[in-house]
Amino acid sequence: LQTSLVSLKIGQKLNEGKTKQIFELVDQPGLVLVQSKDQLTAGNAVRRDQMEGKAAIANKTTSCCRSLVRFLFLHKVLGTTDCIKG
16 A cells, blocks of 8 residues: 555544554545554653654554564464464
């Protein structure tokens, strides 16, 4: 999915955690927009701070991990079992 953020019709916020927000995509059922935050947390979010650029780094790391998982994942065998290429 190569598209710009400007061309997406972002709907309501579905969920928000310490470091990410999840939004529905109005024109693309089944897909969501995951927006990383520049927020750092420690001690189960007892301590918080902002670090400019952290969201971009976190998003790149997450994207690389997702790509690796997609590459390794072959198929779901059962509800609790996956077949992974080793």
